[in-house]
Amino acid sequence: MVPVSWYVILSAVVFGIGVIGVLTRRNMLIVLMSIELIFNAANINLVAFSHYLQSLNGQVFVFFVITVAAAEAAIGLAILVCLFRNKETVEVDDVSIMKG
Amino acid sequence: MMLQAIFLYFAAVIVGSSFMVIVMRNPVHSVLWLLLMFFHVAGLFVLVQAEFLAAVQIIVYAGAILVLYLFVIMLLNVEKERMRRAAHTGWLFYALIGLLVLIELCVLIGRSHFNGTVGPFTVERVATEGNSQLIGQVLYTDFLFPFEIASVILLVAMVGAIVLAKKKLLR
Numbered sequence: 001m002v003p004v005s006w007y008v009i010l011s012a013v014v015f016g017i018g019v020i021g022v023l024t025r026r027n028m029l030i031v032l033m034s035i036e037l038i039f040n041a042a043n044i045n046l047v048a049f050s051h052y053l054q055s056l057n058g059q060v061f062v063f064f065v066i067t068v069a070a071a072e073a074a075i076g077l078a079i080l081v082c083l084f085r086n087k088e089t090v091e092v093d094d095v096s097i098m099k100g
Numbered sequence: 101m102m103l104q105a106i107f108l109y110f111a112a113v114i115v116g117s118s119f120m121v122i123v124m125r126n127p128v129h130s131v132l133w134l135l136l137m138f139f140h141v142a143g144l145f146v147l148v149q150a151e152f153l154a155a156v157q158i159i160v161y162a163g164a165i166l167v168l169y170l171f172v173i174m175l176l177n178v179e180k181e182r183m184r185r186a187a188h189t190g191w192l193f194y195a196l197i198g199l200l201v202l203i204e205l206c207v208l209i210g211r212s213h214f215n216g217t218v219g220p221f222t223v224e225r226v227a228t229e230g231n232s233q234l235i236g237q238v239l240y241t242d243f244l245f246p247f248e249i250a251s252v253i254l255l256v257a258m259v260g261a262i263v264l265a266k267k268k269l270l271r
Contacts, residue, residue, distance in 0.1 A: 002107045002147075004214050010111045012209060014118050016202025021122030023194035024187045029127045029173060033134055036165070037118050040141050043153075051148035055219030056238045059231075062153050063239065066160050067250045071257030073165045077172045078264035084176050093188065 007048030015041035026091045028083075032076050039069045107147060113140045125186050127173050131166055138162045149223065152232040 014037055021034030043062045050058025084090055113136065120133040138161045145154040188194060226234060239247055 002104055005209060006107060006111070007144075007148075008209050008214070009206065010114065012202065012205040013115055016198055016205065017115070017118045017122060019201050020195050020198030023198050024191040025122060026186060026188055027127060029169065030122065030124075030130055033121055033127075033130055033169070036134065036161075037121060037137070040137070040161075043157075044141060044144060047145055047148055047150050047153060049214075051150070052214070053216050053218055054221045054223070056221050056234055057219075057242070059150050059153055059235055060239050060243050062150075063156065063235070064246060064250055066156060067254060070160060070165055071253050073168055074257045074261040075264070077168055078261040080172060081175060081265050090176060 004048055004052045007044060011041045011045040011048070014038075014044065026093055028080055028090045028092055031092065032073065032080075035072070035076075036069065039065055103147070107144070110140050110144045110147070113137075114144070128170070131169050131173065134169075135162055135166055138166070149226050149231060152235050 018034045018037035018041060021037065022031050025031055025034065043065055046058040046062050046065070050056060050062075080090060083095065087094065089095070117133045117137040117140070121130045121137065124130045124133060138157060142154040142157040142162075145151070145157060221234060
């Protein structure tokens with residue numbers, strides 16, 4: 001039997017890698033992929049706890065998380081295509097008009 | 101013992117490939133490492149009796165979302181991007197912040213105890229009745245309203261993506 005804390009630690013590590021990716025990378029595609037990593041970290045947690053507490057609510061929540069991740073990817077990539085069409089760039093540093 | 105060895109293999113590949121996702125310069129390579137990571141997360145789901153979610157993970161994430169990413173990478177001009185720096189100028193500082201978050205999470209996990217009220221879906225019951233069937237029962241009874249909301253979210257995402265990515269209308 002694998003202890004539940006192993007799953008939680010694994011999920012925390014993947015979450016941390018995702019956060020580092022969001023903070024450090026300039027390419028917006030990689031930033032979106034790092035957000036997918038964070039979603040997956042949350043999913044690992046939910047599924048592990050749903051197994052150990054013998055309840056299916058966690059797995060249904062993962063289902064919804066995957067739905068929202070699909071919507072997020074579609075919208076995010078559409079925004080990216082829009083941005084590239086207007087400014088010829090996918091780097092987050094080049095999109096700082098709102099910074100003031 | 102066997103189960104722990106399998107878990108450790110999956111965990112090692114998941115951590116390694118998610119690290120490779122954020123260090124690769126070429127986005128196409130990142131997508132391929134992400135694919136490896138999704139497959140191993142699906143394996144982890146099978147390990148905890150979530151076969152339906154393992155299938156959904158591969159079909160939706162690996163099959164649909166990553167193909168979308170690849171499409172966009174092919175649509176944009178990636179070759180030009182490889183010439184420039186991959187990370188922000190002060191990336192070490194930001195990575196340190198992320199590392200701090202990670203350490204704090206690990207300390208918190210080490211100090212907490214995981215227990216709670218146990219639900220009715222035992223390992224034997226899931227094994228005999230089937231994971232997909234039980235998820236269907238829970239999804240269409242307890243979570244019927246969130247399920248409808250999810251369909252609305254997908255509709256909004258579809259409309260939004262079409263409106264955003266479309267060329268300007270003739271005025």
